[in-house]
Structures are given as C-alpha cells and as structure tokens.
Amino acid sequence: xxxxxxxxxxxxxxxxxxxxxxxxxxxxxxxxxxxxxxxxxxxxxxxxxxxxxxxxxxxxxxxxxxxxxxxxxxxxxxxxxxxxxxxxxxxxxxxxxxxxxxxxxxxxxxxxxxxxxxxxxxxxxxxxxxxxxxxxxxxxxxxxxxxxxxxxxxxxxxxxxxxxxxxxxxxxxxxxxxxxxxxxxxxxxxxxxxxxxx
Numbered sequence: 001x002x003x004x005x006x007x008x009x010x011x012x013x014x015x016x017x018x019x020x021x022x023x024x025x026x027x028x029x030x031x032x033x034x035x036x037x038x039x040x041x042x043x044x045x046x047x048x049x050x051x052x053x054x055x056x057x058x059x060x061x062x063x064x065x066x067x068x069x070x071x072x073x074x075x076x077x078x079x080x081x082x083x084x085x086x087x088x089x090x091x092x093x094x095x096x097x098x099x100x101x102x103x104x105x106x107x108x109x110x111x112x113x114x115x116x117x118x119x120x121x122x123x124x125x126x127x128x129x130x131x132x133x134x135x136x137x138x139x140x141x142x143x144x145x146x147x148x149x150x151x152x153x154x155x156x157x158x159x160x161x162x163x164x165x166x167x168x169x170x171x172x173x174x175x176x177x178x179x180x181x182x183x184x185x186x187x188x189x190x191x192x193x194x195x196x197x198x
Contacts, residue, residue: 056187072123085148103178126174130155
C-alpha cells in the first residue's frame with residue numbers, strides 16, 4: 001500500500017493511458033467519414049479522366065461525338081474544300097485570330113487544330129451552352145447564300161465556321177472551346193491530356 005491514502009498510481013496511469021488511446025481511436029473513426037467524403041468518387045475521377053478516341057474510321061466530312069467531363073466533344077474530319085472555306089471569311093468573324101483564350105496554344109491558328117484535317121471542339125455554344133447542329137454544306141438557303149458551312153445553334157441563332165470561330169452579330173460572345181488533346185498515333189487522339197502535344 002502506498003503512502004498517498006491507498007491510491008494505486010500505476011493503475012491510475014494505466015486507466016488514463018487506456019482512456020486517451022480509446023478516445024483517440026474513437027475520434028479517428030469519427031473523422032474518417034468526413035475525410036473520405038472529400039475525396040472524389042471513382043465515377044467522378046473517371047468523368048474527368050482523359051478519353052482516348054480512334055479516329056481512323058472517320059470519313060472525310062464526317063463528325064463523331066465523344067463525352068469528356070460530361071460534355072460532348074466533336075471530332076470533325078475536314079475535307080480540303082472545307083479547309084479552303086476557312087480562308088477569306090475573317091471579316092465576318094468576331095475573333096478570327098482566336099485571340100480569346102478558348103484553345104490551347106498549339107491550336108491558335110486558322111484551323112484551330114494540331115493537324116488541319118482534324119478539328120476537336122467542345123460541342124457547346126458559348127452563349128448559353130446549347131449544342132449547335134453540324135451544318136457543313138455551304139450555301140444553305142436557310143442560313144444565307146454565303147454560308148461557308150459550320151455549326152448553327154438553333155437556340156438563339158449563333159453561327160460558327162468549320163473551325164468553331166463565331167460569326168459577328170450573333171449572341172455567342174466567344175469561339176467554341178478547343179479542349180486539350182494530343183495524338184498518340186496517326187489515328188488515335190487523347191482528349192483531356194496534352195502532354196507532349198505539338
């Protein structure tokens with residue numbers, strides 16, 4: 001028996017240490033759900049992940065749509081005639097030189113692409129986010145006899161050329177966005193990742 005009134009200090013020390021350990025473990029288990037909730041889910045990580053696309057079977061003049069980050073991304077294989085229509089309309093466009101930051105640096109050219117033949121665009125109008133229709137045929141009467149071909153937004157009438165550049169005098173304020181992308185071969189691109197792009 002100790003001389004401090006019959007109190008066993010070693011037992012008290014053990015109980016104090018055990019209580020602190022159990023309390024700390026309980027606090028850790030209580031905080032874990034909050035920390036886990038802050039981590040993105042596997043679905044969210046997959047939604048933002050790069051998308052690999054095989055463009056080898058895309059016919060000249062055709063467009064394909066893939067989804068990246070919940071948005072439609074278009075890949076258009078332009079013909080030489082389509083590319084020729086991009087020249088000579090700069091005076092009709094709001095931002096013909098792509099001065100606004102709507103594309104990566106390697107797509108800041110007349111074609112707004114790495115390779116002129118293939119256009120990669122986020123398929124949303126820059127006015128209110130509607131999805132424009134693909135209207136590649138030039139001279140369509142409902143869009144005006146001088147229509148060079150491109151994209152027409154049926155929601156409010158915005159028009160874009162075959163490089164996604166917005167025409168002047170329409171509601172859309174900016175060119176359509178070009179997402180980051182790169183080629184992994186002659187017929188494969190990765191959308192959402194441009195490491196090592198041109």
